[in-house]
Amino acid sequence: MNWTAVADVAGAVFMLAGGVLCLLAGIGLLRLPDVLTRMHAATKPQSFGLLLVLVGSGLWVRSLVDLGILLLVGLFQLATSPVAAHMVGRAAYRTGRMDSEDIVLDELEEALRRAAAEDERENRR
Amino acid sequence: MTATAHEVVATVIAGLLLAAGLMVTLRMVLGPSTLDRAVALDALVAVVMAGIGLQTAVRGNAFYLPVLLVLSFLGFTGSVGVARFMALRDEAGTGDVDESQDTGEEGGGDQDNGAAGDARDAEEPGRRPGQGPREAR
Numbered sequence: 197m198n199w200t201a202v203a204d205v206a207g208a209v210f211m212l213a214g215g216v217l218c219l220l221a222g223i224g225l226l227r228l229p230d231v232l233t234r235m236h237a238a239t240k241p242q243s244f245g246l247l248l249v250l251v252g253s254g255l256w257v258r259s260l261v262d263l264g265i266l267l268l269v270g271l272f273q274l275a276t277s278p279v280a281a282h283m284v285g286r287a288a289y290r291t292g293r294m295d296s297e298d299i300v301l302d303e304l305e306e307a308l309r310r311a312a313a314e315d316e317r318e319n320r321r
Numbered sequence: 322m323t324a325t326a327h328e329v330v331a332t333v334i335a336g337l338l339l340a341a342g343l344m345v346t347l348r349m350v351l352g353p354s355t356l357d358r359a360v361a362l363d364a365l366v367a368v369v370m371a372g373i374g375l376q377t378a379v380r381g382n383a384f385y386l387p388v389l390l391v392l393s394f395l396g397f398t399g400s401v402g403v404a405r406f407m408a409l410r411d412e413a414g415t416g417d418v419d420e421s422q423d424t425g426e427e428g429g430g431d432q433d434n435g436a437a438g439d440a441r442d443a444e445e446p447g448r449r450p451g452q453g454p455r456e457a458r
Contacts, residue, residue: 208330215337218368222344231356238364249371256378265386272393280397283404
């Protein structure tokens with residue numbers, strides 16, 4: 197068994213795992229109740245699932261230029277998807293699309309209350 | 322032997338991705354709020370990117386890799402734009418973009434806090450008088 201066969205099998209396993217993560221994200225998006233929990237499901241293929249598929253794809257392609265592009269794709273995906281998740285989560289909190297009872301620790305509410313009090317003080321001055 | 326094994330594995334993975342894409346699209350159609358649709362759009366972009374990666378691996382040609390690169394650059398702009406749009410509407414005191422019914426009283430309170438906390442770093446988008454919690458200023 198030479199190393200190309202090993203790389204093929206490993207790539208197949210990686211891509212299969214990535215596909216399963218994508219499927220799990222689909223199921224989670226359908227079944228979970230509100231925006232924040234759906235984000236929890238939807239960010240699985242965005243970071244980890246896509247990275248698995250890219251690693252598997254690189255193991256099958258095995259050319260240096262394509263590996264470089266795949267690495268760049270993974271890096272940019274890791275850099276951009278947290279930005280989108282942050283913005284969407286913030287908007288979801290601000291528009292009240294979540295169960296406030298289910299949250300164990302809500303630090304943003306404290307911060308917002310402190311900011312509102314500070315605003316009030318500045319207003320009065 | 323290897324060619325057929327590759328084909329079988331690729332077909333299975335493509336089936337998984339197709340099912341995932343169908344479910345994500347269903348959420349995008351059903352989604353009660355705009356934010357649900359934005360989240361579903363992000364997930365759909367990720368699934369499409371996985372599909373392009375799989376196609377590159379199976380065909381062995383790198384023709385679509387730049388598409389992958391562009392998607393990883395620009396895939397997030399849609400949901401960022403939607404989130405920003407909703408935040409602006411929220412700030413202006415017009416309440417919800419959707420006519421959805423699931424915003425309770427806590428949601429209203431959060432909205433007021435959010436408007437008070439967020440309006441200071443924004444450039445006051447055309448706020449009509451008589452609307453919003455801070456028109457006294």
